[in-house]
Amino acid sequence: xxxxxxxxxxDFEKSPIxxxxxxxxxxxxxxxxxxxxxxDNYPSKQDxxxxxxxxxxTFSKKYCEDLxxxxxxxxLATIDELKVKEIRLPIYWDEIEKTKNVYxxxxxxxxxxxxxxxxxxxxxxxxxxxxxxxxxHAPAWTTNKTLEFSKIEAVKMxxxxxxxxxxxxxxxxxxxxxxxxxxxFGVCPDSDEEFFKKELAAIKAIDDRPVLVSASGELSFxxxxxxxxxxxxxxxxxxxxxxxxxxxxxxxxxxxxxxxxKLAGIKQENAYIVELQAEPWVPSGKIIYLSPExxxxxxxxxxxxxxxxxxxxxxFSKSYLWGVEWWYHKHLNGxxxxxxxxxxxx
Numbered sequence: 385x386x387x388x389x390x391x392x393x394x395d396f397e398k399s400p401i402x403x404x405x406x407x408x409x410x411x412x413x414x415x416x417x418x419x420x421x422x423x424d425n426y427p428s429k430q431d432x433x434x435x436x437x438x439x440x441x442t443f444s445k446k447y448c449e450d451l452x453x454x455x456x457x458x459x460l461a462t463i464d465e466l467k468v469k470e471i472r473l474p475i476y477w478d479e480i481e482k483t484k485n486v487y488x489x490x491x492x493x494x495x496x497x498x499x500x501x502x503x504x505x506x507x508x509x510x511x512x513x514x515x516x517x518x519x520x521h522a523p524a525w526t527t528n529k530t531l532e533f534s535k536i537e538a539v540k541m542x543x544x545x546x547x548x549x550x551x552x553x554x555x556x557x558x559x560x561x562x563x564x565x566x567x568x569f570g571v572c573p574d575s576d577e578e579f580f581k582k583e584l585a586a587i588k589a590i591d592d593r594p595v596l597v598s599a600s601g602e603l604s605f606x607x608x609x610x611x612x613x614x615x616x617x618x619x620x621x622x623x624x625x626x627x628x629x630x631x632x633x634x635x636x637x638x639x640x641x642x643x644x645x646k647l648a649g650i651k652q653e654n655a656y657i658v659e660l661q662a663e664p665w666v667p668s669g670k671i672i673y674l675s676p677e678x679x680x681x682x683x684x685x686x687x688x689x690x691x692x693x694x695x696x697x698x699x700f701s702k703s704y705l706w707g708v709e710w711w712y713h714k715h716l717n718g719x720x721x722x723x724x725x726x727x728x729x730x
Contacts, residue, residue: 511562
């Protein structure tokens, strides 16, 4: 009996169905390996034709300083040399309220006033969780306080910021938090929908401009963000790095993002790319210490051009590029390719 069963198992393993499944799985693995690890995934047509005002940048004063740059110099070069007219501006809590209940908006007043002189339009990003590592930027005086204490103070900060800027006509959108329901990245407390509702109510009680809510482009279904935002913003990355995967290339075609928006009930005219990959992914350490070889694994001048075209092909309303500070750093250090390409698109 045992011998007969063993023979049946061996015969089954040799059957065409099993052999076919093995071949299918091997082919599937090879296809996935190719698309995620090898394929360039560049759009075949790259004419970079787009509507005026489609491209903007995220400008981070804090990130300029992290790269060892003079943030005013970088900002003025961005609006004067590149002629950028659309800027997403995170206003960091730990910079405007270094002492509890003492607010200083002077640096951000400068940024907005200089932008106004050049007809720049702003998305003002407010909240606890904002762009750039460590994602959450609470001031030092909240350390060792309860989570509830910090949440109450964060709402107060948002109220102060909106009240301070509510009469400024160059601000066209408020962005509340940055990927507020994405817990997989950053040094942050767990997301809290009830807290988010309080922040949103704080803005709406003071000003009626639209509020944008953002989500991860590849790791979120967008439903919750769409429920709360007048406008929706997605990140869009083509090459990323993971601890267990190394570098991978997302194989999604550009229409993937439009399809996701439709499934989430988001009209494409209300959908923004708020963070388009336009600098290398940093596995560890600082971006300025990456070797040219390491940079190219996730971002090169060819990838820059491809990402720009890919964003155009999504047919979303606008696309804010991520990395203007890095382009300027490269420009100052003898590699002006990224800065010069950017000059052609704004």
